[in-house]
Amino acid sequence: MLTNDTYTSPAVTPPLQLKRRLLTADITAGSFKNFVEQVFWLSEHKKSSYVCFANVHMLVEAYKDRDFNNILNNADVATPDGGPLSKLMKMLYGQQQDRVAGMDLLPALLQQAAARGKSVYFYGSTDDVLEAVVETAKKKHPKLKIAGYYSPPFRKLTYIEDTAIVNMINDANPDLVFVALGCPKQERWMAEHKGKVNACMLGVGQAYMTFAGLEKRLPKWARDLSLEWVYRLWQEPKRLWKRYLVTNSLFVALALKLVVQRMVGKSSVQESITG
Numbered sequence: 001m002l003t004n005d006t007y008t009s010p011a012v013t014p015p016l017q018l019k020r021r022l023l024t025a026d027i028t029a030g031s032f033k034n035f036v037e038q039v040f041w042l043s044e045h046k047k048s049s050y051v052c053f054a055n056v057h058m059l060v061e062a063y064k065d066r067d068f069n070n071i072l073n074n075a076d077v078a079t080p081d082g083g084p085l086s087k088l089m090k091m092l093y094g095q096q097q098d099r100v101a102g103m104d105l106l107p108a109l110l111q112q113a114a115a116r117g118k119s120v121y122f123y124g125s126t127d128d129v130l131e132a133v134v135e136t137a138k139k140k141h142p143k144l145k146i147a148g149y150y151s152p153p154f155r156k157l158t159y160i161e162d163t164a165i166v167n168m169i170n171d172a173n174p175d176l177v178f179v180a181l182g183c184p185k186q187e188r189w190m191a192e193h194k195g196k197v198n199a200c201m202l203g204v205g206q207a208y209m210t211f212a213g214l215e216k217r218l219p220k221w222a223r224d225l226s227l228e229w230v231y232r233l234w235q236e237p238k239r240l241w242k243r244y245l246v247t248n249s250l251f252v253a254l255a256l257k258l259v260v261q262r263m264v265g266k267s268s269v270q271e272s273i274t275g
Contacts, residue, residue: 050190053102055082119145124180132212147174
């Protein structure tokens with residue numbers, strides 16, 4: 001966790017400039033600290049931007065869905081949220097890669113927002129969850145500027161409703177907008193609203209729940225072993241069993257293929273510099 005005395009003014013050039021290809025997705029590479037700095041760099045240098053937190057499920061969805069793949073690859077930042085992604089990046093590219101999970105980055109960003117005088121907005125989830133998130137944020141960071149929060153209807157919004165929401169967020173003038181609508185809905189929402197919402201948007205998903213203490217996280221040793229999906233499956237077996245059975249199996253097969261090709265020199269891994 002970063003502390004208040006780690007604050008430095010955002011650099012002229014972005015702290016993170018490298019993306020690495022995993023399957024069909026371009027995932028941003030760098031240290032956890034530099035991901036924090038990159039978010040604040042975006043908030044100061046780009047009028048509108050968005051950040052995706054890529055785990056195995058998102059990577060496989062992008063592999064199967066070209067439109068969603070474009071959304072992920074057009075993100076200003078796509079963090080290696082899942083342990084398997086950071087491990088695969090190290091195996092393919094030979095360099096250590098921190099895991100940058102939304103559940104870890106959200107509290108770090110709130111801490112730094114309070115230290116830097118930046119404002120935040122919470123969008124998505126339910127009213128009860130949002131109230132718990134705001135209460136927790138105020139308790140942990142009394143100096144944090146909370147520009148607002150809003151729980152949208154759980155249905156497709158009309159053009160008038162959507163415009164009103166965009167205006168409401170922009171009128172609040174936040175630096176960061178945390179979005180919790182679930183994958184892939186939140187990523188599609190951010191992509192559709194890039195250029196409309198004047199802030200850095202971050203699709204943090206379940207991070208609201210763990211930050212507010214409404215849902216427990218596994219111990220660090222279990223997270224390091226990439227066992228969080230087992231815990232989620234235990235919590236919601238009826239909803240998630242098929243997703244994990246199909247998604248995880250496909251990811252393992254595709255990842256093994258990449259590693260084998262890399263070992264025998266038949267594939268060329270790709271890196272790109274972000275602009």
